[in-house]
Amino acid sequence: MKTYSNDKIRNVVLLGHGSSGKTTLTEAILFSLGQTSRMGRVEDGNTVSDYTKEEISRKFSIGTGLIPVEWDDCKINFLDTPGYFDFVGETTGALHVTDSAIIFLDASSGIEVGTEKAWAAASRMNMPRMLFINKMDKENIEYVELVQKLKEVFGKKVAPFVLPIGEGEDFKGFVNVVNMVGRIYDGKQCNDGPIPEELMDRIEPIREMLVESVAESDEELLDKYFEGEEFTPEEMQQGLRAGVLSGEIVPVVVGSAAKGIGIHTLMDVLIDYFPAPAEYKPVNKGVKPHTEEEIERKMDPKEPFSAIVFKTIVDPFVGKISLMKVLSGTLKKDLEVYNPQKDSNEKLGNIFLLRGKKQIDVVEVVAGDIAAVAKLNDTQSGDTLCDKSNPIEYPRIEFPSPGLFKAIEPKAKGDEDRIGGALSRLNEEDPSFTVTRNRETNQMILGGQGTMQLAIIANRLKELYDVDVEVIPMKIAYRETIKGTSTVQGRHKKQTGGAGQYGDVHIRFEPSEENFVFAEEVFGGAVPRNYFPAVEKGLEESMAQGPLAGYQVVNIKATLLDGSYHAVDSSEMAFKIAAALAFKKGLPEANPILLEPVMHLEIVVPDDYMGDIMGDLNKRRGRILGMEPAQAGHQKVFAEAPEAELFSYSSDLRSMTQARGEFTVRFERYEEVPGMIAEKIIAQSQEED
Numbered sequence: 001m002k003t004y005s006n007d008k009i010r011n012v013v014l015l016g017h018g019s020s021g022k023t024t025l026t027e028a029i030l031f032s033l034g035q036t037s038r039m040g041r042v043e044d045g046n047t048v049s050d051y052t053k054e055e056i057s058r059k060f061s062i063g064t065g066l067i068p069v070e071w072d073d074c075k076i077n078f079l080d081t082p083g084y085f086d087f088v089g090e091t092t093g094a095l096h097v098t099d100s101a102i103i104f105l106d107a108s109s110g111i112e113v114g115t116e117k118a119w120a121a122a123s124r125m126n127m128p129r130m131l132f133i134n135k136m137d138k139e140n141i142e143y144v145e146l147v148q149k150l151k152e153v154f155g156k157k158v159a160p161f162v163l164p165i166g167e168g169e170d171f172k173g174f175v176n177v178v179n180m181v182g183r184i185y186d187g188k189q190c191n192d193g194p195i196p197e198e199l200m201d202r203i204e205p206i207r208e209m210l211v212e213s214v215a216e217s218d219e220e221l222l223d224k225y226f227e228g229e230e231f232t233p234e235e236m237q238q239g240l241r242a243g244v245l246s247g248e249i250v251p252v253v254v255g256s257a258a259k260g261i262g263i264h265t266l267m268d269v270l271i272d273y274f275p276a277p278a279e280y281k282p283v284n285k286g287v288k289p290h291t292e293e294e295i296e297r298k299m300d301p302k303e304p305f306s307a308i309v310f311k312t313i314v315d316p317f318v319g320k321i322s323l324m325k326v327l328s329g330t331l332k333k334d335l336e337v338y339n340p341q342k343d344s345n346e347k348l349g350n351i352f353l354l355r356g357k358k359q360i361d362v363v364e365v366v367a368g369d370i371a372a373v374a375k376l377n378d379t380q381s382g383d384t385l386c387d388k389s390n391p392i393e394y395p396r397i398e399f400p401s402p403g404l405f406k407a408i409e410p411k412a413k414g415d416e417d418r419i420g421g422a423l424s425r426l427n428e429e430d431p432s433f434t435v436t437r438n439r440e441t442n443q444m445i446l447g448g449q450g451t452m453q454l455a456i457i458a459n460r461l462k463e464l465y466d467v468d469v470e471v472i473p474m475k476i477a478y479r480e481t482i483k484g485t486s487t488v489q490g491r492h493k494k495q496t497g498g499a500g501q502y503g504d505v506h507i508r509f510e511p512s513e514e515n516f517v518f519a520e521e522v523f524g525g526a527v528p529r530n531y532f533p534a535v536e537k538g539l540e541e542s543m544a545q546g547p548l549a550g551y552q553v554v555n556i557k558a559t560l561l562d563g564s565y566h567a568v569d570s571s572e573m574a575f576k577i578a579a580a581l582a583f584k585k586g587l588p589e590a591n592p593i594l595l596e597p598v599m600h601l602e603i604v605v606p607d608d609y610m611g612d613i614m615g616d617l618n619k620r621r622g623r624i625l626g627m628e629p630a631q632a633g634h635q636k637v638f639a640e641a642p643e644a645e646l647f648s649y650s651s652d653l654r655s656m657t658q659a660r661g662e663f664t665v666r667f668e669r670y671e672e673v674p675g676m677i678a679e680k681i682i683a684q685s686q687e688e689d
Contacts, residue, residue, distance in 0.1 A: 001068065001353060001360055004075040006299065006368040007276045011077045011325070013094045015121065016104030017114025018060060021134040025048050025104075025257040026067045026080050029267070032189065032260055033069055035355075039260075049080045053463060054456055062456060063429075064090040064311060066323065066354045071267045077370045083114050083617030085659055086450035089399045089432025093310040093381065095121055096397045098281035098369065100270070101129040101539035105336035107254075108138040110146055111153055113659045119154055120631060128244050128274055130251040131158065132266060137167040137256040143201075147252060159213055159271065160206055160252040162262075173261060174200060174254055177206050178236060185261045213249050214239030217375065237272060244273045244654060284327045286384070286394040288341035295392055296326035301366040303331030304390035305337065309314065310397060312381045312428045320428070322376050324353065324385065327394070331365040339387045340393040342378040346385065349374060381431050399431045401664055402447030404650035406454055408477065411468045421443070421466035426457060433457060440552055441475040450650055461643030476644050477597065478681065479670050480546030481555045484591030485510040490582025492574050502566035503574030505535055507582045509590045512557035514628075516543060520560040527575070528562040530668070534572035535560055538579030547587045548594055548678075549685035554670070558583075594678040595670040597643040604630045605637065605661040612656050613637060620645035621674075639667060 014022040027047050031039040040047035045056035049065025065080040079094040082085075095101075101122040105115055122129045131150060133143070143164050148157045162174040165182065173184040175195050180203075184193035195203070215225035217239040224231065231239070243249030251269055255262020284306070285296050297306050313324040323333075335348045353360040354372045365371040379385065382396040395578065408418050423435045423446075433454075434447040448454045454471055463465045487508045494501040505527065518536040527535070543553040563578075601622075605613050614624060614637070622641035630636040633640040647663065653661045 001070065001075070001362060003362065003364055003366060004369065006027045006181075006278050006301065006366060007158075008074045009077070009368050010074065010100065010270050010274055010275055011079070011090075011098040011277060011368070012270060012274070013081060013098040013101045013369060014104065015081060015091065015101050015114075015118035016083060017106070017109070017112040017118075018114075020104035020106045020109075021113065021257045022080050022083065022104050023049055023061055023065070025132075025134070025263065025266075026065065026078055027200075028260045028263050029069055029078070030067065030355075032263060033068070033071070047162055048358075051357045054340050054459060060084055061628070062087055062090075063313075064094045065356055066372075067359075068353050068355060068370070069267075072271050074271050075272060075369070076267060079689070083490050084452060085114075085117070085654070086096070086448070086453035087432075088449055089430055091121065091310075092399050092432070093397055095125055095127070097308065097310045099277050100274040101127050102266070102270075103129055103131050105131060105133050105146075107135045107141045107143075107146065111149060116153070116660065120421075123631075126247060128247060128280070130244075130253060130266075130269060130274075132262075133252065134257050136164055136254045137169060137171045137259060141167060141171075143254070144669045146416070150252065151424070157248055157250050158208060158252060159249050160255050161210070163203055164207060164264070165196060171256065171261070171646060175203055176265065176266075177203055177210060178240065179233070183262075183265060185259065188260075190261060190264060192490055210236075210240065213243050216248075217242040217246075227267070233675045241257050241273045245279065284394065286392040289338075289343075289391045289393045292608050297392055299328060299367045301330045303328035303367065304387040304392075305331060305335065306384065306386040306392050306394070306661075307331065308394050308397070309379055309381055309383050309385065311502045312379075314425045319375050321354070321374050322379055323370065323372050325370050326365050328366050328367050329387065330367070331371055333363070336388065338388040338391050339379050339385055341380075341383045341396070344378045345388065346376050346379055348376075394497070400449065402432070402434050402449060403663055403665060404450055404454065405445055405447045405474050405647075406471045407443040407473065408446045408458070408469050408471055411470055415467050415469075418465065419461065419467050419469060422461050422467050423457075426460060430457075438475075438477060438679055440477040445474055445664055446471070450654075468586060473647065478549065478551040479554045479595040480551050480587075480592055481547050481553060481595055482509060482587060482590035482592050484513055484589075486586045486589035486663050487561065488582050488586035488589065490578040490580070490585065492578040492581060493569075494574075500566070500569035501571065501574040501577075502569035503531070503571070503576075503578035504564040505560060505575065505582055506562040507535075507539075507586060508559045508561055509586045510559075512555050512556050514557075515554050516540060517557040518560075519557065524561055526565075527560065528565060528570075531565065531570070531572060531575040532560065534575040535579040538576035539583055541576075542580045542583035546592065547584070548592050549682045551594070551685075553587070554595070556587075594673040594681060596673045598640050598668050598671045599643050599646060599665050600668040601637070601639045601641060601646075601663055601665050603637040603639065603661060603663040604634055605657050606634050609657045609661060610635055610637075613653075613661070616652070616656060617641060619651075642671075642673075643667075 027040045030036045055062050061082040067078040081091040081094050103118045164174045167170045182195045183190040184191040217220045283296050306328045307324040307326045309322045309324045313321040384394045386392050436445045458469050490505050492503045539558050546553040620641045621637050625638040627635050627637045
C-alpha cells in the first residue's frame with residue numbers, strides 16, 4: 001500500500017449496537033474491492049477483523065479491528081469496535097485516534113441502546129458522524145418513520161441523503177438525493193440508474209431540506225437561496241461538507257452490508273464530506289516532559305515526529321504489537337524515539353499496517369495515518385512516542401474505570417506467580433480492567449466492566465498462558481474497633497527448668513480518631529521504660545485480628561497505666577506477650593463493633609429511570625447525597641452505599657436501565673455495620689474458622 005498524504009486519509013470509527021452490522025460492512029468493503037476472495041460471515045467465524053479464538057467462538061467482536069482500504073485515490077482506516085458494552089475500553093481507544101464516526105442501525109430494530117451510546121460518545125468528542133441504516137432488505141421497514149424518530153431523538157441535524165428504492169426482499173438501491181441520481185443493485189454492485197417516477201413526490205421535501213441546510217452554511221449561499229436561484233453541484237457539496245464538519249448536519253445513508261448495497265456510496269460520502277485528520281484536529285496539544293510547559297504539534301509531516309499508542313496486541317507467539325496514530329512528522333523504519341511516560345528510548349523496527357491480523361509492510365507513515373510497530377519493550381497503550389530532540393507528552397487516554405470486582409485465584413497450586421505475569425500482559429492489551437492484591441483478604445482482585453469481560457480474561461489466561469483460574473466473589477475487608485472503654489490486666493508468667501518469663505501490664509483501651517495511639521501513664525517505674533516498645537509492638541501485632549470476627553482492628557488508643565516486672569525473668573518478649581493478652585481480654589469489654597467499607601457512587605441515568613434507581617439504592621442501604629443534570633435527558637446521582645451491597649450493581653444497573661445507566665465507584669470511608677447484619681457476618685466468620 002502506498003503512502004498517502006494527510007488530505008487523502010480518513011480515519012473512521014464504526015460504532016453501534018451489537019449485531020448492527022459493523023463487521024459485516026468491513027467484509028463487504030474488502031470483498032467488493034477484491035481484497036478477499038469471498039465475503040466472510042460473523043456466524044461462520046471467518047471475518048477479517050474478528051480473528052481471535054474468543055471472537056470466532058462467541059461470534060461477536062471483542063477487540064477493535066483495524067481495516068485500512070484504498071478508495072478513489074484515498075485511504076480509509078476503518079476501526080471496527082465491539083458493540084458489547086463490556087468492551088467499551090476498545091471503543092475509547094478507537095475514538096481517541098479517529099476523526100469521524102459511522103453509527104450503525106439495524107433497520108428492523110431502530111434506535112437501540114448501543115445507538116444512543118454511540119451518539120453520546122461521538123458528541124463528547126465533537127466528532128462529525130453519519131448514520132448508516134443497515135439491513136434495509138429486512139421485512140416491514142418503515143424508513144420515513146425511522147428517520148422521523150432519529151430526528152426526534154437526535155435533533156434536526158439528522159439529514160437523509162438518500163431515499164430507498166424497494167422494500168424488504170425487493171430493496172434494490174436508493175436515490176442519492178444530493179446528486180439526484182438512482183443507485184440500483186444488479187446482484188454484484190450498485191450502478192447509476194433513473195429515479196423511479198413514483199418517488200419524485202417523496203424526494204422533493206428531502207431535497208428541499210438539504211438545500212436549506214446548504215443555504216444556512218454560508219451567507220452568500222443564503223442570499224442566493226432567498227433570491228430563488230438553484231445551487232450548483234459544487235455549491236451543494238461545499239455547503240453540505242461545511243455542515244457535516246461543524247456537526248450541524250448528520251447524513252443518513254442506507255444499505256445492506258450483507259448484500260453489498262450502499263457501501264460504495266457510504267465511502268463516497270466519507271471522502272466527499274468528512275474531515276481529513278488535519279481538518280478535524282489540526283493542532284495536538286501536550287506538555288514538555290517532566291514540566292507543565294504547554295507545547296503544540298501541527299498535524300504536518302514536516303513537524304518533529306510524535307505519535308500516541310492507542311492499542312496493544314500481545315500474542316505469545318508473535319510478540320507485542322503497538323498500534324499508533326502519528327500526530328506529527330513522519331514515522332520511518334529504524335527510527336529511535338523517546339517515550340516520556342516511561343522515560344526510555346525505543347528503537348522502531350519494521351513499520352506495517354494491520355488489516356485484521358494480516359501485516360502489510362510500508363516504508364513510512366505520515367502525520368494523520370495509523371500504523372503498527374512490533375516488539376517495543378516499555379511502551380503501553382496510552383503512551384506517547386516522540387522525537388528525542390523535540391520531546392512532547394500528550395494526555396493519556398482515559399480508559400473507563402471498572403465497576404465490577406471479583407476475586408481470581410488459580411485452580412492449581414504453584415500458579416500464583418504465573419497468574420500475575422499473565423494478567424499483566426493481558427492488561428497491556430486491555431487497560432479497562434485492573435488487577436490489585438488485597439493484603440487484608442489475601443485475594444487478587446480483578447476489576448472490569450462486566451461479567452463477560454471477566455469471563456473472557458479467565459478464558460484467555462487458560463488458552464494463552466495455560467493458567468487455569470476461577471473467578472469467585474470478592475471478600476469484604478471489614479474492620480473492627482471499639483465504642484467504649486475498658487481497663488484490664490495482661491499478665492504473662494512462665495516457669496521452666498531454666499530462666500522464667502514474666503511480664504505484667506495494666507492497659508486502658510478507648511476509641512481514637514487515629515488508627516492507633518500508644519500512650520503511657522506509668523508512675524514509679526512499675527514497668528521499666530525499656531519495655532514500653534515491646535508493649536507497643538505486642539499491641540500493634542494484635543490489631544491484625546479483632547475479637548469479633550478476626551478482622552483488622554482500627555482507631556483505638558491504648559494507655560499503659562501500671563504493671564510489674566521481675567528483675568531476672570522479665571524480658572521484651574514477656575511484655576510483648578502480656579500486652580497481647582491484655583488486648584485479647586480488653587477489647588471484648590470495650591463494646592467492640594464491626595466496620596464496613598462505604599463506597600461513593602456517581603450514577604448517570606436517563607430521567608425515566610430515576611425512581612427505580614433511588615428505590616434500588618434504598619434497598620442496598622444506600623444514601624442519596626444529591627443530584628445534578630447531566631447530558632440531555634439524564635441525571636447524575638451522587639450516593640453512598642456499603643461495598644457489600646454493590647457486588648452485582650454493575651449488572652443490576654444495566655438491567656434496570658436497559659443498559660442506559662453508567663456509574664463510577666470509589667472507596668469513601670468505614671462505617672459501623674448494623675447489628676443484625678454484623679451478627680450474620682460474625683457467625684459466618686466463625687463457621688469458616
